[in-house]
Structures are given as structure tokens and as C-alpha cells.
Amino acid sequence: MIVNPAVIALVGGSAAGGALLLVAAAHGVAVLRGWDLGSGSQRQLELERRTYLVSTLLGFTLAFELLSLFLFVFTADALAPQFTGAMCAAGSLQASPYGYPVLLLKLLDAVLAGLWLILDHADKQGYDYPLIRVKYAALLLLAPPALVEAGLQAAYFAGLRPEVITSCCGSLFGEGGRGLGADLASLPPALAGGGLAAVLLLALGSALVFLRTGRGALATGLLSAAALPVALAAVVGVISPYVYELPTHHCPFCLLQREYHHLGYPLYAALLLGSVAGAGVALLAPFRATPSLAEAVPALQRRLARLALAGLGVFGALSAFVVLASGLRM
Amino acid sequence: MTARAWLERQRALLDFTLASLGRRPGKNLALLLVYALVVFALASTLLFTAALRREAALVLRGAPDVVVQRLVAGRHDPIPAAEVARLASIRGVSAATGRRWGYYFDRGSRANLTVQVPPAWWGGDGEVVVGEGVARARRAAPGEDFPMLAASGHFIHLRVREVIPADSALVSSDLVLLSDGDFQRLFGDDPARFTDVALTVPNAREVPMVAEKVVKLIPQARAITRAELQRTYESVFDRRSGLVVALLATAVLAFAVVAWDKAAGLSAEERREIGVLKALGWETSDVLLVKLQEGAVVSLLAFAAGVLAAYAHVFLGSAWLFAAALKGWSTLSPDYRLTPDVSPLELTTLFFLSVVPYTVATVVPAWRAATADPDEVMRS
Numbered sequence: 193m194i195v196n197p198a199v200i201a202l203v204g205g206s207a208a209g210g211a212l213l214l215v216a217a218a219h220g221v222a223v224l225r226g227w228d229l230g231s232g233s234q235r236q237l238e239l240e241r242r243t244y245l246v247s248t249l250l251g252f253t254l255a256f257e258l259l260s261l262f263l264f265v266f267t268a269d270a271l272a273p274q275f276t277g278a279m280c281a282a283g284s285l286q287a288s289p290y291g292y293p294v295l296l297l298k299l300l301d302a303v304l305a306g307l308w309l310i311l312d313h314a315d316k317q318g319y320d321y322p323l324i325r326v327k328y329a330a331l332l333l334l335a336p337p338a339l340v341e342a343g344l345q346a347a348y349f350a351g352l353r354p355e356v357i358t359s360c361c362g363s364l365f366g367e368g369g370r371g372l373g374a375d376l377a378s379l380p381p382a383l384a385g386g387g388l389a390a391v392l393l394l395a396l397g398s399a400l401v402f403l404r405t406g407r408g409a410l411a412t413g414l415l416s417a418a419a420l421p422v423a424l425a426a427v428v429g430v431i432s433p434y435v436y437e438l439p440t441h442h443c444p445f446c447l448l449q450r451e452y453h454h455l456g457y458p459l460y461a462a463l464l465l466g467s468v469a470g471a472g473v474a475l476l477a478p479f480r481a482t483p484s485l486a487e488a489v490p491a492l493q494r495r496l497a498r499l500a501l502a503g504l505g506v507f508g509a510l511s512a513f514v515v516l517a518s519g520l521r522m
Numbered sequence: 523m524t525a526r527a528w529l530e531r532q533r534a535l536l537d538f539t540l541a542s543l544g545r546r547p548g549k550n551l552a553l554l555l556v557y558a559l560v561v562f563a564l565a566s567t568l569l570f571t572a573a574l575r576r577e578a579a580l581v582l583r584g585a586p587d588v589v590v591q592r593l594v595a596g597r598h599d600p601i602p603a604a605e606v607a608r609l610a611s612i613r614g615v616s617a618a619t620g621r622r623w624g625y626y627f628d629r630g631s632r633a634n635l636t637v638q639v640p641p642a643w644w645g646g647d648g649e650v651v652v653g654e655g656v657a658r659a660r661r662a663a664p665g666e667d668f669p670m671l672a673a674s675g676h677f678i679h680l681r682v683r684e685v686i687p688a689d690s691a692l693v694s695s696d697l698v699l700l701s702d703g704d705f706q707r708l709f710g711d712d713p714a715r716f717t718d719v720a721l722t723v724p725n726a727r728e729v730p731m732v733a734e735k736v737v738k739l740i741p742q743a744r745a746i747t748r749a750e751l752q753r754t755y756e757s758v759f760d761r762r763s764g765l766v767v768a769l770l771a772t773a774v775l776a777f778a779v780v781a782w783d784k785a786a787g788l789s790a791e792e793r794r795e796i797g798v799l800k801a802l803g804w805e806t807s808d809v810l811l812v813k814l815q816e817g818a819v820v821s822l823l824a825f826a827a828g829v830l831a832a833y834a835h836v837f838l839g840s841a842w843l844f845a846a847a848l849k850g851w852s853t854l855s856p857d858y859r860l861t862p863d864v865s866p867l868e869l870t871t872l873f874f875l876s877v878v879p880y881t882v883a884t885v886v887p888a889w890r891a892a893t894a895d896p897d898e899v900m901r902s
Binding site for chain 1: 881886
């Protein structure tokens, strides 16, 4: 068990975030059960008021999830010297079976909360709460992963034993290892890089087509969403070695460190923004037919498509720059 | 809405928020002060331990790769000089050096001094080089007499050759360096034994294997690697700061209750204000936004003030408020300035420990206030 300020902050923060989501979900259930826009009853008024609370709570949850994602990686990174053989976050996450699941759940939570907020924003554009049921049903899907994540995170920190021998990032993402990390690392650079370039170009192209013609919302969304895992795989498989100028070093966390100019932050932030905004384009597509949203949704979709273009474009440009400017040639 | 119009709107709302905060200076200043104090206490702890950890890591970088100590009945015992050659013959070890060091309780200053024979002694017999803390405690300047009580019961008279500059005070404050001969005169040491042996292992990957071989070669020995030392320091600092933060958590909770109470207990004037705004056509979301902005402004100011104060406290004032709890137990605590450095880890941790509880405590009251019925509010 490790107790340090960052761990206390993470466990406390996740508990607070989980509590916010539970409150939001409880209100969501009440809205789902009693919603009747035609009624002018006191109860309906009360429910309409609650929708403000739920949106606000979800906004905070998203912000906390994003921050806690970064704090989690920082903390894992800072804990690395306490484990034999661990040199960065990759090693400390491996020190307990819960490490990587917590990280993936945090990422999932941040993506889901972002998509929910897009839905919420669209809903507020219509005068008659057109998406209220969709929105609150989706809210119920959001709570379980966040609660599981809070629990697993506590289990992760409670289960850490500073003497445990863990693999350092050199072996975990090294080509001889086993597990997901090693599989990604042993992807041929041409395949990983080519796949990334293809998905990014397709996603950017379909977003451009969507902006021009208004068609291809679904393709934009799917491609942007696909860009997230493909890009993460490419970061491990091909971009990291170019950054470190070391063909055997594939760690996706060392990118966040000072030695590499904190390159990871703009890289990951742009990717997350682009993917979530792009996926939002497809998410909103079914609601173009809703009468009260006939004008608002297309406008919103266009804004999201522009954000996706910007996010994925910045990610692509940064990656290309890193590979070209690197002293490494593979 | 265009981006410009949206920005204009946010600006107008922020103007209103600031004016509204300014209308109740007493209440808001009190909250701000308490908030900033909480941030200050937490930030001081975080910055101070992070700085100490960094210093320790820097110091350990110069530590030997492996230190071999002999244990007798579980206690540290001098190691025979013959073992040095055996240790040096281990494959992977490029050099083995016997070291002599010890502790000397100085009755005059009631302090424990670390006495050491440096690897290459640059002074002569009868001379000492002392740390800045020792010079301060004994009021010793270069050229002056430096008597020490030897194991034989007689004083030996040494002369201060130089005082180690304060730059490295964190490690050298209580240090006394002298020649091998003086060390033996002082402690009555057996010349055929060393306190411990430092091994140089050029390839870091071989260190665990070398440590294993050392234990095989000399069964009563223990081999301490640099990584183990570093790990121990890390966990000591982590645990100490964790304990302090756990104690401060009660303060954070109390603060959250205060914030909740302040946010929930709207004055009659504030209620009337919200009622008027709504009667004028403000939407619930606008009022909610203003309330949240109020919270954000207070948080931002308190966070900035708290962090700045903590920065000054730790890096300019050497953390005099918390040093006793976090530093150690030495009498000759060095006078040192920590290297200023703030990392995203500390700032994010701090944010989670202060702003998140505040936000969680105030969001429901803010919503309550924003959704209040204008008609009801005006009448009450």
C-alpha cells in the first residue's frame, strides 16, 4: 500500500467524481420515470430544474476525469523509482494487475463524458428538450465504469508493494515481451505508421467532405473514433521510438516527461479532442430529423467536424514533424 | 451564436460576477482567506517534500554503486581490509575502496558530527575540513584550533583547514573530514579494518548480480545498492508527506463544510438579487453560470495566492513552519535554500486536494440558488 499526497488526491477525487455521477444518475432516473413535457405540474417543473444540475455535474465529472487521467499517469511515473526494475509509468502500472485496466477505464470515462456533454449541448438547443430520454438513458451507462474505475484505482494503490520486481518500460514495451504493450511494440513501423496515416487521412477527408456537402457524418464519426486506438497503437509502435531516437524504446508515458519537452500533452490532448468531436458528428446524425433541432444539429455538427479537423490535424502534423525531425531512421 | 458573441456574453457575465463578489466583500474575503490558507498548507507540504526528494536524488547520484557492510549479530561491524581485494576481484566490479567514517558526539554543541576520511585527502595530518553547520556550532574559522575528544580520553588538537561552502549544505552541514591517521587516533580504530567498502560497477545492469555475488563471497555481508537507497528515501518522503496530507484532510473536510454552508446560506439580499434577475428575464442557466463563475473566481484567486505563498515559504523561507515535521532529527540542521521547482504533478495533486472538494461542496447549493422561483424568492 502506498500513501502519498497524489494517491490520496486520486482516491479522494475519484470518490468525489463517483459521488457526483451517482447524484446525477439518481436525478436521471427520476427524469426518465416522470418526464412529461405536456404537464405543467409542480413535479415536471422540479424535473426540468434538475436537468440543470445534471448537466453541471457531468461537466465537472468530465473535467475531473480528464485531470485525473493525467494525474494518474504522473503518479504512476513518480512512483516508478520505488519498484525494482520500473523506470517510468509503464513499470509501475505493471506492478499490479489493476494498473492498466484503471488507465483504460479512465480514458473510456473521459471519452464517454465528452460524448455525453455533446448530446447535452445539442439537447439544450431545442426548446422542447428533444433528447431528454436518450440523454438520461445514456447517463445510466456512464455511471458504472466510473464507479468500477474508482474501486479498481483504490485496489491498485492498496495492492502496490514497493519491493515487487516489475518489468521496466524497456522490457514491457520491448519486442521480446508478452501482453498488449509488447504486441503493439512489435508492430512493423511501416504498418503502424501507414495505418495511422491512412486512418487520419480518411478521417480528415471525410470531415472535409462533411463540411462541404453535409454528407458522410457516420463515416466521419466512425473514422475519428477509430483514430483513437489506431493512433495510440502508432504512438507505441512507431512515434515513440522516433521521439526517443531509440528503436527499442516504445514507452507511451515517457513522452510526458520533461526530457522530451512534455510533447505527450499536446499530442494526446489533440488526439482526444479530435476523436471525441469527430465521434460527436456521428452521434448527432440521427437527430437531424428532430423538428426542434432541424437547424441547430447541422450547425453543431459542422462545429464538431471543424474541431475534429483541428484536433486530428494537429495530432497528425505533430507526429509527422516528430518523425521527420528525428535523428532516427528505421 | 458566433464565437465572438459567445465570448462577449461570457465577458459580460464575468463582469457581473466580479461586481457581485465585490458587493459582499466581507463574506467573500473571509472565504478566500480560509481557502487560501488550506491551499497554502497543502502546497507547502507538497512543494517541500518534492524539493527534498529532488535533492536526495541529486545527492544519491554521487553515491557508490554498491556499499558492502559486514554484519555481526545483526549489527554493523568493521570489515577486514583483506576483503577489499576479494571484493575487487568480482567480475563487473572495476574498483573497491575501503572507507572509514563514523559519528562523533560533540558535547560542546550537543550535536552529532559525521566524521569521514575522504577518498583523496587533500590536507595534512592534524588538519580538518568542516561543514558549514559544524563551523557555525563550534564558531570555528579556517586556521583555528579544533579540539576533539579521542577514544583514549585525551583531546587531540586539530586545525581547521577550510570550511565547506554552504552550497552543498544539505549533505555536508555536519561533516568533518580528516586524514586516515587522525581518524585512527580519534576513534582508536584498527588500521586493518574499514567501516565499509564502496564498489564501483560501471554497468548498471550488473549491479543486482554483483550484489548477489558479494553476499555469496562474504556471507555476513550486506550489499546496499544505490537503487535501494533511492527507493528507501522515496518511500520515506512519500510516507511523511502522505501522513501530513492525511492529517490536513480533516482541515480540507472542515473547509468543504464551511464552503457548503456559505454557499447554501444565501442572505436575503442575495435571494432578492436572484429574484430580480430572473424577473428581468435571466434564465436559470445564466444564474447558474454566474454562481459557478463566482466559485471559479474564488478558487482561482485562492489557489494562486496559496501556491505563491507556499512557494515563498518553501523556497525563500526554507519551509520554517513545517520543516520540523518533515525534515529529520539532526541538531545541526543545515541552513539551505531548496532549488525552486514546481512540477505538474504537485499542481494537479493540489488542485484535486483543494479545488475539487470546494467545487463538490458548492455545486448543489449553487444549483438550488439558481433554480429558486423568482416569485417565491421575492415574497420570502
